[in-house]
Amino acid sequence: MQNLSAHKAYLRKLKKRKTLVFGLQVGFIVFFLFLWEILVRLNVIDGFIFSSPLRIYRTFREISGDSLFTHAYVSTKETFWGFIIGTVLGTAVAIALWWSSLLKSVFEPYLVVLNSLPKIALGPIIIVWVGTGEASIITMAVLISVVITTLNMLSGFLQTDKNKILLMKTMNATRAQIFFKLVFPGNIPTLVSSLKINVGMSWVGTIMGEYLVSERGLGYLIVYGSQVFKLDLVMTCTVVLCVLAGVMYAAVALLERHIKRKRG
DSSP states (O other): OHHHHHHHHHHHHHHHHHHHHHHHHHHHHHHHHHHHHHHHHTTSSOHHHHOOHHHHHHHHHHHTTHHHHHHHHHHHHHHHHHHHHHHHHHHHHHHHHHHOHHHHHHHHHHHHHHHHSOGGGGHHHHHHHHOSSHHHHHHHHHHHHHHHHHHHHHHHHHTSOHHHHHHHHHTTOOHHHHIIIIIHHHTHHHHHHHHHHHHHHHHHHHHHHHHHSOSSSHHHHHHHHHHTTOHHHHHHHHHHHHHHHHHHHHHHHHHHHHHHHHHO
């Protein structure tokens, strides 16, 4: 009975902490926006360059019809496909490299080099190879996320407990059985971590692609706004971009919570 009361007290304390953290997060955003608006109104910072929450809201209302929805939808669709393809392809490459130590020894240095290469430098080449449509933008998003996914997943696979692998080998387990019953299930948290990273990487790739070649999308609006000095439009698109990226990240966090509940 005493243990049950202590457990309930612990759960109440945990709930209070979560509420406090959420309240502080919301309070920080409200304070930041309020301070931003005040500093602009007092001319401490230049409203033309830095915009302001009120000007962003007005700009959002002006373009919040079909135009903004279309641009946001295009960017989200490109990011989603880049996110999915990059994650699946990167995981598949990591599996192949784990499966064959020869392939790992040959190609791992190239992956490190590719990861350090500025992907935007490949933009003109991608345009020539793929064209100027959505395919080139998705390709850019994939290139940015696939190498990081491969390196993260491969690192997780290689860090699997060697004693457990040895135990399965002594029980005549095949390499496929070792992977699908031990290595991959044990690296589900690594996969979820890669998904979280890929949310940001995919958006980076999409916006970079839209900077280079696009007539639609949030990246296109940001470039257009900067070219005609409509910095309120640039800031508005940036805010929308942050919201969309936050929604994708929240979806991955919900998936992580579901997996933990199922595994626990």
